[in-house]
Amino acid sequence: MTDASRSMLEVRDVTCSFGGLRAVDGATLTVEEGSITALIGPNGAGKTTLFNVVTGFCPCQRGSVRLSGREIARWAPHRIARLGMVRTFQLTKALSAMPVIDNMLLAAADQPGERLVNVVLRPRAVRAREREAREQARELLAAFRLERHADEYAGTLSGGQRKLLELARALMARPRLLLLDEPLAGVNPSLGRELLRHMQRLRAEDGITFLFIEHDMEAVMNHSDRVVVMAEGRVILSGSPRAVAADERVIDAYLGGKHVPLEEIV
Ligand SMILES: Nc1ncnc2c1ncn2[C@@H]1O[C@H](COP(=O)(O)OP(=O)(O)OP(=O)(O)O)[C@@H](O)[C@H]1O
Ligand SMILES: [Mg+2]
Numbered sequence: 001m002t003d004a005s006r007s008m009l010e011v012r013d014v015t016c017s018f019g020g021l022r023a024v025d026g027a028t029l030t031v032e033e034g035s036i037t038a039l040i041g042p043n044g045a046g047k048t049t050l051f052n053v054v055t056g057f058c059p060c061q062r063g064s065v066r067l068s069g070r071e072i073a074r075w076a077p078h079r080i081a082r083l084g085m086v087r088t089f090q091l092t093k094a095l096s097a098m099p100v101i102d103n104m105l106l107a108a109a110d111q112p113g114e115r116l117v118n119v120v121l122r123p124r125a126v127r128a129r130e131r132e133a134r135e136q137a138r139e140l141l142a143a144f145r146l147e148r149h150a151d152e153y154a155g156t157l158s159g160g161q162r163k164l165l166e167l168a169r170a171l172m173a174r175p176r177l178l179l180l181d182e183p184l185a186g187v188n189p190s191l192g193r194e195l196l197r198h199m200q201r202l203r204a205e206d207g208i209t210f211l212f213i214e215h216d217m218e219a220v221m222n223h224s225d226r227v228v229v230m231a232e233g234r235v236i237l238s239g240s241p242r243a244v245a246a247d248e249r250v251i252d253a254y255l256g257g258k259h260v261p262l263e264e265i266v
Helices: 047-054 077-082 100-106 116-121 123-143 159-172 189-206 217-223 241-245 248-254
Strands: 007-018 021-032 036-040 062-067 085-087 177-181 209-213 226-231 234-239
Touching: 007 047, 007 209, 021 036, 021 047, 021 062, 021 209, 021 226, 036 047, 036 189, 036 217, 047 177, 047 209, 077 085, 100 123, 100 159, 123 159, 159 177, 159 189, 189 209, 189 217, 217 241, 226 241, 226 248, 234 241, 234 248, 241 248
Parallel strands: 021 234, 036 209, 036 226, 085 177, 177 209
Antiparallel strands: 007 021, 007 062, 226 234
């Protein structure tokens, strides 16, 4: 049994079909507050679709999604983001023909300037929030060592830098729970290690909870507290990295059918 009071995200029996295909087929999982949880599974298992459903980008046809105890299934993505659950995309969404800094500002939370009435009636509040957002963006870009690229077009960044920008952009919304879809895919090993260190630091310093999809088993085993395994739209297993690494199905799918002593993975 999980302690409901410590659950940041509770997904119960969620289903999402495309035509006759059940991409997610009664998936159930829990993400504990303050944890780093990894979601693994073969290609086409339904991992990205599950992210899409819980963040409101795909319709939830059945089941329940609770964020800090609050039912959010079928809410719109922006409402869910405002409640603190923010996701990144498997394919980065940064706008190539826009400077890096503007990509960041576009992702800022609660911009009073978005409402015309505020621009007219509360111009000082709008300007103050814009200044604050710009400061926050500069700080994040510095933390991700992207500050010298602030005024360049996002399209000029390397694949790895775009992944860092994606993470920095998600942080502009001040999330409590961050969902990362394959943060390491296409990233060189040293940038990948940097990204993983950021994740640990953000959890330790800012208390952000993480759920990340990843195929890199070394990253999963070394950087998560808990691993959830999906196959054919369902969650087939979840537990500590140690327990999951010892499971026959995971050994068959990921470790070439060999029992590997954990010391060699971790
Ligand atoms: N918009 C869509 N329309 C139709 N079918 C879709 C759509 N999105 C996903 N699917 C199908 O749903 C299934 C699950 O796809 P999904 O992208 O969720 O898998 P995944 O676990 O993220 O895989 P990968 O590891 O390759 O990213 C696949 O069979 C996929 O082809
Ligand atoms: Mg995917």
